[in-house]
Amino acid sequence: MKNGKVFSMIILILNSIGVLLLLFYGVPLLTHDTTVMNPDAMLPFEEWDRAGMMLTVLFFPLTIVDTLWFLMEKARHRAVRAFCFAPSVLCLILVLVYLLSALAQ
Numbered sequence: 001m002k003n004g005k006v007f008s009m010i011i012l013i014l015n016s017i018g019v020l021l022l023l024f025y026g027v028p029l030l031t032h033d034t035t036v037m038n039p040d041a042m043l044p045f046e047e048w049d050r051a052g053m054m055l056t057v058l059f060f061p062l063t064i065v066d067t068l069w070f071l072m073e074k075a076r077h078r079a080v081r082a083f084c085f086a087p088s089v090l091c092l093i094l095v096l097v098y099l100l101s102a103l104a105q
Helices: 003-031 047-072 078-104
Strands: none
Touching: 003 047, 003 078, 047 078
């Protein structure tokens, strides 16, 4: 395989992992799941709070991977290339929802 194809496959795999994590942490955040998984912990978190923190951390690597995907994409239309940033934009929206709901409490 060429180096470009290997790099493209790595970007695709990393982006797929990022989208799966986005879905995994987005659902408890949007449903505002208030269960505490480990109540005996030193800092027990509700699930929506933990998911919001993880999405905040996930935003930066996901944006980097989406930028690399955007640079590797050879589509002719800019709208198709701009779709590469959809996971990052969705993650940013979820992080803003988390921050606004955390500030409201």
